[in-house]
Amino acid sequence: MTKLIDGKQVANDLKVQIASSVKKLIALGITPGIAVILVGDDPASQIYVRNKQRAAEKLGIDSEVIHLPATTSEEKVLAKIAALNANPAIDAILVQSPMPAQIDENRIQSAIVPEKDVDGFHPQNVGALFNNAQDYYPMANTPRGIMTLLNEYMPNLVGKKALVIGRSILVGRPMMAMLNNADATVTLAHRHTTNLEQLIADADVIVVAVGKPHFLKMSDVKADAVVIDVGINRLADGTLVGDVLDDMPDSEQLLTPVPGGVGPMTIATLMQTTVELARQHSTI
Numbered sequence: 001m002t003k004l005i006d007g008k009q010v011a012n013d014l015k016v017q018i019a020s021s022v023k024k025l026i027a028l029g030i031t032p033g034i035a036v037i038l039v040g041d042d043p044a045s046q047i048y049v050r051n052k053q054r055a056a057e058k059l060g061i062d063s064e065v066i067h068l069p070a071t072t073s074e075e076k077v078l079a080k081i082a083a084l085n086a087n088p089a090i091d092a093i094l095v096q097s098p099m100p101a102q103i104d105e106n107r108i109q110s111a112i113v114p115e116k117d118v119d120g121f122h123p124q125n126v127g128a129l130f131n132n133a134q135d136y137y138p139m140a141n142t143p144r145g146i147m148t149l150l151n152e153y154m155p156n157l158v159g160k161k162a163l164v165i166g167r168s169i170l171v172g173r174p175m176m177a178m179l180n181n182a183d184a185t186v187t188l189a190h191r192h193t194t195n196l197e198q199l200i201a202d203a204d205v206i207v208v209a210v211g212k213p214h215f216l217k218m219s220d221v222k223a224d225a226v227v228i229d230v231g232i233n234r235l236a237d238g239t240l241v242g243d244v245l246d247d248m249p250d251s252e253q254l255l256t257p258v259p260g261g262v263g264p265m266t267i268a269t270l271m272q273t274t275v276e277l278a279r280q281h282s283t284i
């Protein structure tokens with residue numbers, strides 16, 4: 001098998017650090033608090049939200065899940081956000097994506113005050129990321145967690161050819177900005193990209209986030225490439241697979257597994273950002 005990147009291990013190491021930060025904050029009378037709004041009953045979203053809640057509990061972070069029916073109006077979600085914005089016990093607000101069709105996700109993300117925007121989706125925080133601002137701002141947790149993994153497995157990204165496949169708000173776009181801020185040469189590929197095979201063959205780092213099983217084959221990437229698989233696809237028989245097919249036994253290539261790669265890093269990074277926001281709010 002290709003060498004697997006141990007996302008679970010890196011996530012656990014990060015959680016040990018977070019737990020110690022939380023302990024110190026609690027000793028000062030500050031308990032970090034996160035609120036997650038889940039609209040509807042998407043089974044995958046319910047698993048992710050449960051994982052987030054469990055991680056918060058284990059770390060001593062207060063968490064509140066607000067589960068609303070799929071038919072909830074945008075106004076109702078906005079009213080919930082306004083209440084959480086005004087609640088001093090809440091440091092971090094996350095509205096789980098995807099949301100039902102009647103809700104405009106951009107309007108929701110812009111309604112969260114930037115200071116509690118744990119996903120980093122508010123235009124002010126997106127702008128800070130694109131400007132590579134030096135003062136603190138929250139940034140999207142999946143790509144930030146990937147940067148933490150890369151820091152372990154490919155610490156010097158300067159001048160590296162980085163290929164991001166998929167341009168979502170959640171992953172591809174912020175990933176492009178973070179790799180750019182780390183001085184990689186970034187290509188953002190998407191469904192209209194015409195020379196994908198060549199881009200794949202040339203890349204030093206590939207982040208795949210398209211949501212299609214076996215979209216990328218390890219036999220198509222360089223011998224010393226690092227591949228980050230963001231895909232989570234549930235097959236008909238219930239097994240979970242990423243976007244990458246590992247068809248290179250005995251290779252030296254590095255790949256994140258699914259599960260146990262990017263997923264646990266996303267959760268740990270979300271907790272990291274929550275604690276950072278709590279610290280920002282406390283003026284310590």
Ligand SMILES: Nc1nc(=O)c2c([nH]1)NC[C@@H]1CN(c3ccc(C(=O)N[C@@H](CCC(=O)O)C(=O)O)cc3)C=[N+]21
Nearest residue numbers: 047048051094095096097098119259260261263264266
């Ligand atoms: N506002 C918002 N912020 C998000 O950060 C956000 C979101 N919406 N919508 C959906 C995506 C996806 N996401 C995951 C979180 C944990 C796992 C996770 O725990 N994965 C486990 C397996 C989980 C399973 O068994 O299904 C693993 O990969 O090992 C996966 C995916 C957060 N997201």
Ligand SMILES: [Mg+2]
Nearest residue numbers: 031032033089
């Ligand atoms: Mg608090």
